Amino acid sequence: MSPHDSDRPGHEGAVAHHASGDHGEDHGHDDRANDEGMPLGPIDLIAWGAGILGVVLGLVIVVAFMLATATV
DSSP, X not given: OOTTGGGSTTOTTOOGGGSTTOXXXXXXXXXXXXXXXXXXXXXXXXXXXXXXXXXXXXXXXXXXXXXXXXXX
C-alpha cells in the first residue's frame, strides 16, 4: 500500500471540491489556485534584457554558420 493512496482525487472522505468529478466549472473556485486579486510582481528588466541579448547573440551565431557554410 502506497502512503499516498489517501491523497488521490475522489478518495473516501474527500472534500467536495477535490472529488474526481470536479473540473473547476463551479463559480468561485479555481482548481489551478490562481488568485485573481493579487497582481503579478514587477517586471525584471535585467532578466528580460539578458534573455533578449541571448536570443540576439544566438541569431548572430546562426547567421555566422550560414555564411560560413554557404556556397559562393
